[in-house]
Amino acid sequence: xxxxxxxxxxxxxxxxxxxxxxxxxxxxxxxxxxxxxxxxxxxxxxxxxxxxxxxxxxxxxxxxxxxxxxxxxxxxxxxxxxxxxxxxxxxxxxxxxxxxxxxxxxxxxxxxxxxxxxxxxxxxxxxxxxxxxxxxxxxxxxxxxxxxxxxxxxxxxxxxxxxxxxxxx
Numbered sequence: 001x002x003x004x005x006x007x008x009x010x011x012x013x014x015x016x017x018x019x020x021x022x023x024x025x026x027x028x029x030x031x032x033x034x035x036x037x038x039x040x041x042x043x044x045x046x047x048x049x050x051x052x053x054x055x056x057x058x059x060x061x062x063x064x065x066x067x068x069x070x071x072x073x074x075x076x077x078x079x080x081x082x083x084x085x086x087x088x089x090x091x092x093x094x095x096x097x098x099x100x101x102x103x104x105x106x107x108x109x110x111x112x113x114x115x116x117x118x119x120x121x122x123x124x125x126x127x128x129x130x131x132x133x134x135x136x137x138x139x140x141x142x143x144x145x146x147x148x149x150x151x152x153x154x155x156x157x158x159x160x161x162x163x164x165x166x167x168x169x
Contacts (some may be wrong), residue, residue: 022124026099030073041066053093069093077132115157
């Protein structure tokens with residue numbers, strides 16, 4: 001038992017927290033949704049993408065309660081003691097044919113947006129760069145699927161690779 005403890009501790013640092021959602025879809029419910037604080041809402045609404053969504057809504061003559069424009073789930077990008085968030089936009093915080101995803105680091109301490117990605121889904125991967133889980137977004141059209149991979153550079157998630165694949169007929 002004593003010999004197994006270091007192995008278990010090392011493995012626990014590589015895995016996601018138990019029952020933590022790692023795949024997020026634009027139109028599927030979250031397993032464990034969490035409310036967004038006013039601080040996080042203000043941070044999200046300050047992004048260029050959210051401003052575009054609000055501008056579109058205003059042009060349509062629509063007004064929204066900011067709390068109703070997003071849904072979120074807690075994740076752990078680096079270690080289990082740090083709470084991070086995946087936030088999914090609810091239209092008008094989305095594209096015409098894809099979802100908008102924000103990843104917020106240090107949600108309960110000093111929150112900051114470390115990634116914005118669009119697509120049909122976002123996945124927090126098991127692989128890591130600089131100690132943080134890598135992230136993948138996927139966007140599909142009837143004919144093609146685009147997969148983008150992001151890695152943490154120490155401050156933000158940066159685009160790493162992109163693949164386009166033809167979908168089977």
